Amino acid sequence: MTESTGPLTDPAGLAAALRFDPESGFAGVDPHSTPGFDGKKSDGRSAQDADAPLIRSAQECLHANALAPDGARRALVLVLQGRDAAGKGGVVRHLSGTVGPHGLQTTAFGVPTDEEASHHFLWRVQRRIPPWGRIAVFDRSHYEDILAVRMHELAPRSVWEPRYETITEFEEGLVLNGIDVVKIMLTVSQDEQAERLRERIVIPEKAWKHSASDLEDRLRWHEYSEAFEDVLHRTDSDSAPWYVVPSDRKWYARWAVGRILLHHLEAMDLAFPPADFDRDAALAALEDSARTIAAD
Amino acid sequence: MTESTGPLTDPAGLAAALRFDPESGFAGVDPHSTPGFDGKKSDGRSAQDADAPLIRSAQECLHANALAPDGARRALVLVLQGRDAAGKGGVVRHLSGTVGPHGLQTTAFGVPTDEEASHHFLWRVQRRIPPWGRIAVFDRSHYEDILAVRMHELAPRSVWEPRYETITEFEEGLVLNGIDVVKIMLTVSQDEQAERLRERIVIPEKAWKHSASDLEDRLRWHEYSEAFEDVLHRTDSDSAPWYVVPSDRKWYARWAVGRILLHHLEAMDLAFPPADFDRDAALAALEDSARTIAAD
Numbered sequence: 001m002t003e004s005t006g007p008l009t010d011p012a013g014l015a016a017a018l019r020f021d022p023e024s025g026f027a028g029v030d031p032h033s034t035p036g037f038d039g040k041k042s043d044g045r046s047a048q049d050a051d052a053p054l055i056r057s058a059q060e061c062l063h064a065n066a067l068a069p070d071g072a073r074r075a076l077v078l079v080l081q082g083r084d085a086a087g088k089g090g091v092v093r094h095l096s097g098t099v100g101p102h103g104l105q106t107t108a109f110g111v112p113t114d115e116e117a118s119h120h121f122l123w124r125v126q127r128r129i130p131p132w133g134r135i136a137v138f139d140r141s142h143y144e145d146i147l148a149v150r151m152h153e154l155a156p157r158s159v160w161e162p163r164y165e166t167i168t169e170f171e172e173g174l175v176l177n178g179i180d181v182v183k184i185m186l187t188v189s190q191d192e193q194a195e196r197l198r199e200r201i202v203i204p205e206k207a208w209k210h211s212a213s214d215l216e217d218r219l220r221w222h223e224y225s226e227a228f229e230d231v232l233h234r235t236d237s238d239s240a241p242w243y244v245v246p247s248d249r250k251w252y253a254r255w256a257v258g259r260i261l262l263h264h265l266e267a268m269d270l271a272f273p274p275a276d277f278d279r280d281a282a283l284a285a286l287e288d289s290a291r292t293i294a295a296d
Numbered sequence: 297m298t299e300s301t302g303p304l305t306d307p308a309g310l311a312a313a314l315r316f317d318p319e320s321g322f323a324g325v326d327p328h329s330t331p332g333f334d335g336k337k338s339d340g341r342s343a344q345d346a347d348a349p350l351i352r353s354a355q356e357c358l359h360a361n362a363l364a365p366d367g368a369r370r371a372l373v374l375v376l377q378g379r380d381a382a383g384k385g386g387v388v389r390h391l392s393g394t395v396g397p398h399g400l401q402t403t404a405f406g407v408p409t410d411e412e413a414s415h416h417f418l419w420r421v422q423r424r425i426p427p428w429g430r431i432a433v434f435d436r437s438h439y440e441d442i443l444a445v446r447m448h449e450l451a452p453r454s455v456w457e458p459r460y461e462t463i464t465e466f467e468e469g470l471v472l473n474g475i476d477v478v479k480i481m482l483t484v485s486q487d488e489q490a491e492r493l494r495e496r497i498v499i500p501e502k503a504w505k506h507s508a509s510d511l512e513d514r515l516r517w518h519e520y521s522e523a524f525e526d527v528l529h530r531t532d533s534d535s536a537p538w539y540v541v542p543s544d545r546k547w548y549a550r551w552a553v554g555r556i557l558l559h560h561l562e563a564m565d566l567a568f569p570p571a572d573f574d575r576d577a578a579l580a581a582l583e584d585s586a587r588t589i590a591a592d
Contacts, residue, residue: 057501089396089398092396093392093396093397100389101389101397102389102402102435190586194582198582201578205357205568207568210578212573215581215582218585272503272504273503274503276503277508289490289514293515296515
């Protein structure tokens with residue numbers, strides 16, 4: 001299932017290049033860069049199209065295994081985080097169109113509902129862990145129970161501080177049971193975020209996306225950077241790794257996230273289970289069917 | 297939001313062309329035809345790409361209205377039915393990639409689970425009616441509670457016969473309350489279905505899709521045609537209309553379903569609600585933010 005497309009690095013190579021590096025940190029990634037990709041936007045679109053069938057096939061392989069009596073029981077959770085207007089929604093749409101909703105379930109975790117808020121913070125997350133064979137994409141996630149709670153002082157530090165460890169152990173438990181956890185931070189530059197927020201203000205069709213709180217959060221740019229750094233440094237591990245994806249160019253972010261997903265699916269090293277039926281007999285019955293129908 | 301693209305008919309025109317016609321019936325539609333479209337596969341892909349932003353924008357308008365205090369409260373349910381391998385899954389994936397999963401929720405109704413089977417047949421369907429501003433796509437639907445039950449004799453006629461009326465009244469209730477119901481039957485030819493089932497038999501990566509029951513159902517081709525005719529004739533209405541979409545060419549079916557959806561969204565005649573914030577003030581605050589952040 002691996003492939004090589006000339007100037008582009010392979011999925012494993014790209015994943016390695018975008019893996020969170022504690023040395024340089026979150027701030028060390030240039031949001032405008034396109035690591036592992038030389039081309040322009042149109043090349044990026046072509047690269048997305050080229051990867052789509054590979055990603056789809058890899059998910060189908062996951063699913064086929066889940067259906068087979070002796071198949072592997074695996075699933076994958078893809079976490080997306082990032083500042084407002086970083087492009088999380090667009091990435092989710094792209095992945096959903098690539099894999100299809102039957103193979104990929106998506107959840108946008110917003111402000112907790114009354115019911116969600118009346119439970120432990122992981123309750124609503126645990127309910128959205130995918131069944132075997134499926135991929136779950138989280139648009140925001142349990143990391144907001146640190147990030148949003150910290151930034152908006154929704155609870156004292158004594159509440160959110162232990163969550164770094166709780167989350168690390170929760171994810172470790174998933175991984176140990178066959179559910180990969182892949183975490184992606186989309187990073188956008190100050191200028192690009194300003195441009196995207198500006199569109200929401202001036203374009204009538206985008207006004208519904210405008211939120212005064214986005215601007216308030218933007219003013220606390222450095223504080224947010226610090227909160228992101230803390231999350232990355234304290235919850236990154238080889239079993240549940242973080243990636244930092246430059247997202248000023250939407251087409252790059254979509255391609256790169258798809259490739260990271262592809263890398264993790266390929267790393268599961270699954271094969272399609274053998275057919276559990278008699279091929280020749282099935283084929284003979286099919287060939288015969290037109291005559292049967294005609295005589296009906 | 298309306299547009300014209302030369303040789304292609306407009307969304308309303310295409311919808312009219314594909315509307316179920318009681319005179320010619322289900323059997324009167326040629327699965328290999330491409331009504332309202334002159335071009336080839338590559339043109340079909342281009343037409344899909346051209347429609348995508350229109351469909352996305354129409355859903356965003358629906359959503360923006362749902363968010364606005366004085367906005368319209370509307371939603372839409374799109375029902376997909378068809379024979380095995382008619383391409384329902386591909387249509388769902390296409391729509392999901394077009395609108396995005398946050399605007400379009402999908403449900404594949406399979407064999408009822410134990411919990412579902414312990415309830416009235418509409419219970420699981422009612423739970424998947426979309427919230428205001430969203431589109432729900434049903435891959436199979438409450439129509440299987442007539443079709444599958446009838447064909448596989450899961451219950452006597454006295455059970456499924458009243459369901460034509462129950463369903464008609466259920467859908468009427470949705471429509472009266474602002475939820476459009478659009479129903480699409482994908483029609484595939486005998487030859488094309490054979491080709492798709494053959495691929496599942498001979499291509500190892502597709503073997504997991506093979507099901508012996510698909511072939512058994514295929515042998516009852518004419519019986520199924522009759523069951524489809526009955527559903528179309530007895531549950532079609534101007535308020536909850538059926539469309540019959542030729543689906544031998546996957547690209548045509550995807551384009552046509554998108555256009556029918558677009559037609560119904562446009563027919564709601566919604567406008568984006570006015571911005572509920574002070575544009576100039578918001579813009580001034582945004583312009584000022586870079587300086588504030590730099591001084592932080």
